[in-house]
Amino acid sequence: MNPIQKVAIVGGTHGNELTGAYLVKKFEQFPHLVQRSSFNTLTLLGNPRAFKVNRRYTEKDLNRCFLSQDLQNPLLLSYEEQRAKDIDALLRPKNQPPVDIIIDLHSTTANMGLTLILSNNHPFNLQWAAYLTALNPQVKVFRWANPAHDAPFLRSLCPLGGAIEVGAIAQGVLQAELFQQTEALIQSLLDYFEAYNQGGIRQPSPTLTLYQGTETVDYPRRGGEIAAMIHPQLQNRDYEPLHPGDPMFLTFEGKTIVYEGTSTVYPVFINEAAYYEKGIALCLTARQEVTLSEIIS
């Protein structure tokens, strides 16, 4: 792998996820915070129009607008579809080298703490993730189910990088502690890239615990309408084991609905506000130990 030359930090890809948006604003005001001697860092407010009106998006979820075919489709003209094309042009300019790494900052109403969502299983992604989890064992690493070669996420513009997903935090809210923890995570990550460029890093651990998404589960519905809530025993229990027979939902009438799978899973994105409309009540993951190569560079 070549040295890292250009890193992009994006916040406010969803306009009501304020942690990332205000971190980017801070970095714009104090650029030295994210600069390092061996590479350049570009910062970007992903969806300024949605940020202004404090909504996830105005016409279409920006973080679902980055499929190659959509970026090339001149008929897609909504604000977010056009913004995706602009961001593509910024991060992968025609006559200059593209950014090497994208870090996209998100937040969730699920109790996911500090989560790294890897864009893919590229060895370098596994390595920086392993480094950050060794620094702070509270940090978790997650990958979405069915990693398509071409994903619709902003971070998919680039093979290296991923999202930092922090929670639980309500939409439209800043929480000082999570703000500072996210900032510290970004600092450690940039330091890691710098150390990598400057000549090799001994990985702190030969393995990484990865929560690999396997499937999403929707709310029980009746005629399209939600008929049950996340069960109190599951609420806020992201990354904890869910066994077959464990309570999963509670109907409005008070009836418990259990998890009917055949194996223990580790749910994440439990009760994420923005996923009600996407038909996702939670995302099931399998917990895996992934082996890394011990030394890189």
Add this chain to the structure above:
Amino acid sequence: MNPIQKVAIVGGTHGNELTGAYLVKKFEQFPHLVQRSSFNTLTLLGNPRAFKVNRRYTEKDLNRCFLSQDLQNPLLLSYEEQRAKDIDALLRPKNQPPVDIIIDLHSTTANMGLTLILSNNHPFNLQWAAYLTALNPQVKVFRWANPAHDAPFLRSLCPLGGAIEVGAIAQGVLQAELFQQTEALIQSLLDYFEAYNQGGIRQPSPTLTLYQGTETVDYPRRGGEIAAMIHPQLQNRDYEPLHPGDPMFLTFEGKTIVYEGTSTVYPVFINEAAYYEKGIALCLTARQEVTLSEIIS
């Protein structure tokens, strides 16, 4: 005071406060849950258009549209302004008796637990509030600052009643535990009205602890933009004492801003998402012991 004949329970006055909206939907499906032998209960989804798009409101905050002069102003034509007039006509019909009591269901991202917001200090309001706090000492009672004779809130259509404000809960989210606690509170309240109608209730306590709003505090701003967050030591500490010199805000650069008042106050609505746009970071209250008449009816 005459017997109570008609009670209105309203939910979803803010379309993204799902607890109340789904409680009203449940009551519409099972009306016997809110009926009592001595009075009728009417249930109402306050802002169906905002609920459908999962936003607080679509054009104007419905819960600020109920000033008498606005309800009578034929030039106010936004969706919410018209909806306010429709709700007024439903709850105070021209040729029938108006509702006697309005209970408006709200939720907040602030950690306010179960809060009763009284429409005013009418003795009957103080009495049902005292009854509910005696049943469940976790229940708090709050009143806004400067109670104008004519307030813009939906609940101000009627002298008796108030809002039930529950949190912390993110907008656009259902939380089973708070849903059930809110429902239980409504049941106790309806039982209280029934007992009142059926002949007198001995008040459980001669006094009531009331958190009386005194002023609101905005975020520190720089050129209009937020420059600081709620301090981690204040976050989630609704109803706890804030002393002069205690940390109140933390700037993005990490500088603490303290509370500079001269007396101890009890903040509420700390970091409520919907109040960023209203210029309210928290609301200060004075804790008061209010004396009630011991027996009513």
